[in-house]
Amino acid sequence: METFPIVKRKDEDRYGSYRTKEKILEIYDEMARVSAENAAGLSSDQEATVYRTRLDPRPGSPMDAEGNFISMYRWDRDNWPDNIHQPHMEWEESLLSAWFVVCQKDWIHLDGDQIFPWDGREAFVYASIPYLVNERPGEIFELYRDAALLASSSKRCETLLIKKELRDEYRQIMNDIDWLNFPDEQRIRPKKIRVR
Numbered sequence: 001m002e003t004f005p006i007v008k009r010k011d012e013d014r015y016g017s018y019r020t021k022e023k024i025l026e027i028y029d030e031m032a033r034v035s036a037e038n039a040a041g042l043s044s045d046q047e048a049t050v051y052r053t054r055l056d057p058r059p060g061s062p063m064d065a066e067g068n069f070i071s072m073y074r075w076d077r078d079n080w081p082d083n084i085h086q087p088h089m090e091w092e093e094s095l096l097s098a099w100f101v102v103c104q105k106d107w108i109h110l111d112g113d114q115i116f117p118w119d120g121r122e123a124f125v126y127a128s129i130p131y132l133v134n135e136r137p138g139e140i141f142e143l144y145r146d147a148a149l150l151a152s153s154s155k156r157c158e159t160l161l162i163k164k165e166l167r168d169e170y171r172q173i174m175n176d177i178d179w180l181n182f183p184d185e186q187r188i189r190p191k192k193i194r195v196r
Contacts, residue, residue: 001018001020001021001024001025002021004020007020008020008021027054030051031051034049034050034051035051037049055083057081057082057083058083059083060083062075062081062084072084072103074103074104077096077100092130095126095127095130096127098117098123098124098126098127099123099124099127101119101123102119102120102123102124102127102179103179104179105178105179106119107119107120107123116189116192116196117192117193117196118186118187118188118189120182120183120186121152121182121183121186121187121188122186122187122188122189122193124148124151124152124180124182125145125148125149125152125188125193126148126193126196128147128148128151128152129144129145129148129193132144132147132148141194145190145193145194149188151180152180152182153182154170154174154180154181157170158170158171158174
């Protein structure tokens with residue numbers, strides 16, 4: 001905790017001590033105590049002690065009724081989990097909508113006159129560009145567009161990895177991200193993306 005000098009300074013200014021560190025150590029001690037009690041109880045057939053978090057809402061990833069992890073791409077935007085921050089208030093709604101449509105595989109159009117962006121691959125490319133600009137500002141538009149387009153085709157992206165170990169690791173990661181596999185016939189309209 002000593003590697004967070006700004007948190008320490010603000011705590012000391014406000015509370016007179018490094019309160020964040022103190023609370024974390026208290027919680028750690030509580031968890032260690034419960035763990036030790038359970039280890040001792042298992043040998044003497046006592047009932048297990050349950051650790052109760054102080055945090056409300058409870059931390060951790062959202063789960064369904066059966067206790068299975070729910071990916072953020074499956075969350076209901078109108079019923080956001082209590083313990084997760086809302087999307088940033090300055091993010092453009094059209095980007096968020098496009099992103100969630102893509103991640104939930106809720107697209108229905110492959111062709112025809114559509115309101116920009118099309119569902120699927122084009123919406124993913126459009127929604128990814130602001131994140132790329134934020135991570136690496138100052139590049140030409142085509143670099144961001146092409147990077148986002150490349151990311152929308154995992155098989156092409158994989159060919160850039162020279163080492164077999166990296167390709168295998170990348171392939172394993174991509175297998176768990178099913179919403180990032182778009183039909184090959186889905187296209188983008190680069191000029192419309194650039195204009196928008």
